[in-house]
Amino acid sequence: MEIKARMPGQIVDIKVKTGDAVQVKSILGTVEAMKMAQPVPCPAAGTVKEILVNVGDKVKAGQVMFVVE
Numbered sequence: 001m002e003i004k005a006r007m008p009g010q011i012v013d014i015k016v017k018t019g020d021a022v023q024v025k026s027i028l029g030t031v032e033a034m035k036m037a038q039p040v041p042c043p044a045a046g047t048v049k050e051i052l053v054n055v056g057d058k059v060k061a062g063q064v065m066f067v068v069e
Contacts, residue, residue, distance in 0.1 A: 001044055003066040005059040009033030014055055016066075020048045028066050031059065042068055 013030040016022060026042045050067035053059060 001046065001068050002064045003028060003040060003042065003068060005031060005040075005061055005063045005065055006038070007031075007033045007061050009038065009059060011053045011055050011057045011059060011065070012037065014051060014053070016048045016051070018048055018051055022046060022048060022068060028068075029053070031065075040065065042066075044068065 009031040011029060012032045016028050022042045023045050028040045028042055031038045031040060046068040048066060049069050053065045059065060
């Protein structure tokens, strides 16, 4: 499952590592958009397979940030 950015912003925190087990609603990271911190929740339980962003990266709406299987 691909977790995508809901809106454009900047990655300010990543709370998981590749291989981490995550639960529904686990926070994967935080995107700052319009001067507000927006947590990125995981929609399903699984394992983090890929992290496609780094702290400081700018993301566009719809950009894939995490892959969870």
